[in-house]
Amino acid sequence: MPAYQPFNLPDVGEGLTEADIVEWKVSPGDEVTVNQTIVEIETAKSLVELPSPYAGVVHELLVEVGASVDVGNPIIVIDTDPGGAASVPADDAADEGETSGDVLVGYGTKAPSQARRTRRHAQPAASAAAPVAAPATPAPQPEPATPRPAPEPAKQAAPSAPISANPVLAKPPVRKLAKDLGVDLSRLKGTGPGGIVTREDVNAAVENEQPERLVVYPGDDRPWLDGGTVAADGRTTRVPVRSVRRRTAEAMVASAFSAPHVTVITATDVTKTMKLIKTLREDREFADVKVTPTLIAAKALILAIRRHPEISAAWDDATQEIVYKHYINIGIAAATPRGLVVPNIKDAHRLGLHDLALALNELTSTARAGKTQPAAMSDGTVTITNIGTFGIDTGTPILNPGESAILAVGAITKRPWVHKNKVKARWVTRLALSFDHRLVDGELGSRVLQDVAATLNDPARGLVWG
Structure with a gap:
């Protein structure tokens, strides 16, 4: 049997x-x-x-x-x-x-x-x-x-x-189609054998009963359709808060209202960093990896933490202790279709520039594919968020829970800049460092940010790339 x-x-x-x-x-x-x-x-x-x-x-x-x-x-x-x-x-x-x-x-x-x-x-x-x-x-x-x-x-x-x-009778592919198109199967009358709802029934419902057409232009992107319920007048859609989005919301609320945030901002000339990136992209040793400003910023932040290790810490409310971390697990904020995730590169301070680039490439590709595992997002120390990829100059990022600092890298654009007593067009970016003021005072936070800026201004400062 x-x-x-x-x-x-x-x-x-x-x-x-x-x-x-x-x-x-x-x-x-x-x-x-x-x-x-x-x-x-x-x-x-x-x-x-x-x-x-x-x-x-x-x-x-x-x-x-x-x-x-x-x-x-x-x-x-x-x-x-x-x-x-x-x-x-x-x-x-x-x-x-x-x-x-x-x-x-x-x-x-x-x-x-x-x-x-x-x-x-x-x-x-x-x-x-x-x-x-x-x-x-x-x-x-x-x-x-x-x-x-x-x-x-x-x-x-x-x-x-x-x-x-x-029950509503429908095959799994039809159910998925209905979900993707925002069609409520319980409102449909199946025309298939035994009253089963068919693909044609779902498509007909989209053609005849789609109220959002009243207020949305044809061809507009409608990402809210997945799992959403459209109001009768088509003016709103309600989508349950689930999974990554819910977790992100909970974490950000907890961080914002438990850790006193302070943000310091500076602008810096990164022309030499842009030349370094161009050189590395042409180097055969780096042909198998993607070299980006985030990579150089990550290395600069790692060097700054090594010079100011007290910023790598966490506040333990339960024991009322400060936990200093003798390692650097650097998080990279990655936007995915399901929300923001922050996986981190374990023991990043032990990696040379090429290995750091490999780890960064793998981390971001895995995150964008939605395959990041929970262990990859635990035990971070500091985070980098590159908002410059969206053309944004700077911001005041919220700390990833359990971490003491987060660095925002703004857009790198050519701007008038005084260089060698002359105004020239130089590559410039703005950096913003948010930190937990319980752990990091203004002096330490400012020194760390200035150290990162100085390395990006002159990468030769980071002589230990290996």
């Missing part, structure tokens, strides 16, 4: 309590192997691909795309012995202390408690959703006389219940 194994959502790092289902990589009836990617989830910090802990056939997807699910709750059921001999039911195995995620690469799940947690966030608030597997594409089912053991002990003798009392 079939052996149904539920796979519970694991904690993928740093005690995260929930995640959103972004994309299922499998469908009911698909064969899967151990460590094959089955789903992509979004945590409060990053996108993570989960591998299958079992080999077998996908029996049921328990959570649909866009829904949130708590860590420890089942998200998929896999038949590990389709048509085979009898085996121990999943619930019995769980009672014996087994966990569903022990074989996952790099992480596992915690042992379940005696009292099973009920499913929460099983459907988006905006619609009454059906199980992900639609009747029009049924998955291989067990013999009728042998009902499968369900993950919930109280329902072992009954077939799996739908996610909502009034």
Whole structure:
């Protein structure tokens, strides 16, 4: 008889309590192997691909795309012995202390408690959703006389219940299309076999019922459509605050209202830095990396911290202690489609310029792909944010929680500048350093900023590039 194994959502790092289902990589009836990617989830910090802990056939997807699910709750059921001999039911195995995620690469799940947690966030608030597997594409089912053991002990003798009392019938690709276009499936009448909602139904709804057309010009970018609910008059869209955006908001509020921020600003001539960048880009030793002003600014900040190590610190409220860090994990603020993330380069003070460039390139490409792991964003010391890429001169950045300082690098533009007693066109930028005034007084903050500016003005000051 079939052996149904539920796979519970694991904690993928740093005690995260929930995640959103972004994309299922499998469908009911698909064969899967151990460590094959089955789903992509979004945590409060990053996108993570989960591998299958079992080999077998996908029996049921328990959570649909866009829904949130708590860590420890089942998200998929896999038949590990389709048509085979009898085996121990999943619930019995769980009672014996087994966990569903022990074989996952790099992480596992915690042992379940005696009292099973009920499913929460099983459907988006905006619609009454059906199980992900639609009747029009049924998955291989067990013999009728042998009902499968369900993950919930109280329902072992009954077939799996739908996610909502009034399900909307639609295949996963159609559900994703509807979500991408901001169409509420519960408002549609399916024209497919058995009342199933088809792709044509969704497209027709977009053509006939899109109220935002009243106030948005055709062809305008509408990033709010993903998961948003449009008002009847089309003038507003409400989107739930989730994952990276929610985490960023919480962190920034906590930082802004717990650490007294002070910002010092200076302008500096970086013409020699721009010449250095041009030289490095033409150097064969740097042909495999991207050389940018952020790289040179990062090196300048590292050198400044080495000269003023007391700025690398953290305030411990619980113990009322200042924690001085004898290392530099330099964070790089990266804008991604899902919000701002700040991964950091571990032990950046130990890296030569070429290795620092490699680490910076890898860090930014991973962040923009949404693949940054939680560990890469922990234990930072200081951060750089290059707002100059947006043409902005300067700003007053907010500290990344747990850090003492953040450096903003403004746009590098040619401006009139007094050089050797003559006004010339020089490459100039503005630098802004925000710091925690509990840890860093005005003198220390100003010295660190001036040190960074001096190195960018004359990179030869940083003789130790290696």
